[in-house]
Amino acid sequence: MRFLKKMIDLTNLTIKKAHEGLKEKRFSSVELTKVFLDKINTKDKEIKAYLTITPELALKQAENADKKIKKGEIDILTGIPCAIKDNLMIKGVRCTAGSRFLDKYIAPYNATVVDKLKDCVFLGKTNLDEFAMGSSCEKSAYFPTHNPHDLERVPGGSSGGSAAAVAADECVFALGSDTGGSIRQPACFCGITGLKPTYGTVSRYGLIAFASSLDQIGPMTKNIEDAEIVFNAIKGKDKMDSTSCNENRNKDLKEIRIGVPKEYFGKGLDPEIEKAVKNAISFYEKSDAKIVEISLPHTDYALACYYIIAPSEASANLARFDGIRYSKVADGENLIDYYLQNKTKGFGAEVKKRIILGTYTLSAGYYDAYYKKALKVRTLIKKDFEEAFKKVDVIIGPTSPCLPFKIGEMVDDPLAMYLSDIYTVSVNLAGLPAISIPCGESNGLPIGMQLIAPAFMENNLFKIAKLYDNTRN
Numbered sequence: 001m002r003f004l005k006k007m008i009d010l011t012n013l014t015i016k017k018a019h020e021g022l023k024e025k026r027f028s029s030v031e032l033t034k035v036f037l038d039k040i041n042t043k044d045k046e047i048k049a050y051l052t053i054t055p056e057l058a059l060k061q062a063e064n065a066d067k068k069i070k071k072g073e074i075d076i077l078t079g080i081p082c083a084i085k086d087n088l089m090i091k092g093v094r095c096t097a098g099s100r101f102l103d104k105y106i107a108p109y110n111a112t113v114v115d116k117l118k119d120c121v122f123l124g125k126t127n128l129d130e131f132a133m134g135s136s137c138e139k140s141a142y143f144p145t146h147n148p149h150d151l152e153r154v155p156g157g158s159s160g161g162s163a164a165a166v167a168a169d170e171c172v173f174a175l176g177s178d179t180g181g182s183i184r185q186p187a188c189f190c191g192i193t194g195l196k197p198t199y200g201t202v203s204r205y206g207l208i209a210f211a212s213s214l215d216q217i218g219p220m221t222k223n224i225e226d227a228e229i230v231f232n233a234i235k236g237k238d239k240m241d242s243t244s245c246n247e248n249r250n251k252d253l254k255e256i257r258i259g260v261p262k263e264y265f266g267k268g269l270d271p272e273i274e275k276a277v278k279n280a281i282s283f284y285e286k287s288d289a290k291i292v293e294i295s296l297p298h299t300d301y302a303l304a305c306y307y308i309i310a311p312s313e314a315s316a317n318l319a320r321f322d323g324i325r326y327s328k329v330a331d332g333e334n335l336i337d338y339y340l341q342n343k344t345k346g347f348g349a350e351v352k353k354r355i356i357l358g359t360y361t362l363s364a365g366y367y368d369a370y371y372k373k374a375l376k377v378r379t380l381i382k383k384d385f386e387e388a389f390k391k392v393d394v395i396i397g398p399t400s401p402c403l404p405f406k407i408g409e410m411v412d413d414p415l416a417m418y419l420s421d422i423y424t425v426s427v428n429l430a431g432l433p434a435i436s437i438p439c440g441e442s443n444g445l446p447i448g449m450q451l452i453a454p455a456f457m458e459n460n461l462f463k464i465a466k467l468y469d470n471t472r473n
């Protein structure tokens with residue numbers, strides 16, 4: 001028995017496998033947790049996925065889980081070690097959102113998703129671009145995280161810490177947040193599965209807001225089945241978030257119709273990625289799915305629209321950080337100077353840029369020209385999807401137009417960096433669910449594809465994604 005235990009690497013288990021091991025008492029949650037804490041202590045020196053490690057909390061939760069398991073009270077997630085993106089609050093644990101501003105901020109309450117996962121084991125908080133603004137994890141005020149497939153490359157962002165932690169087997173699964181692609185793009189870059197649920201399906205209470213009409217929390221996992229398990233655990237109406245609901249519009253699919261948008265295979269897409277996604281499409285075709293060419297004509301405007309709406313909402317959300325509430329980073333001669341010093345020292349350059357941009361697009365003189373216009377374009381983008389979903393059940397395409405890039409390669413080229421979200425942002429603008437799953441690799445670097453479904457049809461999305469399952473079992 002002991003011998004067998006040493007033979008299996010417990011850190012690469014999926015939720016289901018870890019659950020079976022716990023249930024059959026092959027190992028305890030404390031043993032499993034210690035294996036992960038050891039792994040983090042060694043491996044995370046090079047990956048740098050975690051901003052804060054919480055061994056005491058983790059071991060206490062693991063002991064509680066073991067007590068429950070002993071009494072036969074075991075649920076699928078009981079005693080499973082996981083990581084939480086550092087913009088989600090765990091009561092009593094530092095929560096920085098990747099910002100200097102919140103360096104010493106201790107969360108006063110649990111996010112609803114954290115409460116819902118209370119039978120799991122929280123190993124720690126993962127790195128992110130400051131306030132989730134970025135696509136590479138390089139905009140974290142602390143340090144960049146490294147891609148486990150190639151340490152010189154970025155893990156994607158903003159949930160790059162969570163993606164790298166899952167890919168490097170430094171946790172069984174992780175939570176991320178996605179405003180314009182921050183779950184799916186890092187999942188794609190790290191070769192794992194990432195789900196952005198339908199807007200409103202998962203409560204945002206206790207998530208440090210970036211752009212409230214776009215933000216959603218979701219699972220980052222080793223396979224599709226695990227994503228489904230975590231999604232089912234965290235979803236549901238919450239009285240603390242008035243946008244949350246219990247909708248379920250899944251329907252029986254007799255024939256599966258898959259839409260291929262012509263706009264997603266144009267200029268700027270890496271040929272290796274195009275090849276891998278097209279192979280996946282042929283796979284579906286061979287499995288009797290009906291492949292339909294569709295058009296999403298406003299795709300070209302999605303990035304411009306997103307980069308008006310997201311900064312506008314961010315400028316309003318981030319106004320609360322004034323050095324008086326939450327935490328302070330500087331002193332001042334008088335009140336105005338105090339605000340100035342705190343905001344100057346607390347926020348990084350990318351965050352400042354977006355606050356200034358958002359304040360401008362919301363200002364009285366420019367509101368109609370920018371913000372209101374962007375809202376109209378958002379409606380057109382939503383309508384594109386509504387039209388498409390009259391003909392198909394899911395839409396397939398690449399998650400990212402490029403492979404994971406080198407650390408430092410794009411920091412001075414914000415437009416190139418923003419382009420890496422070209423296929424993901426419209427999904428947030430339309431409030432739809434989408435999943436990124438691995439579909440190949442190029443020179444050892446993962447390639448991912450994205451499946452998009454109509455609102456509240458996550459189960460259909462899982463079902464179709466599972467037909468093509470290239471992930472770990």
Ligand code: GLN
Nearest residue numbers: 132133134179180181182
């Ligand atoms: N990369 C996008 C941005 O910088 C999306 C970020 C996110 O989804 N949080 O805004």
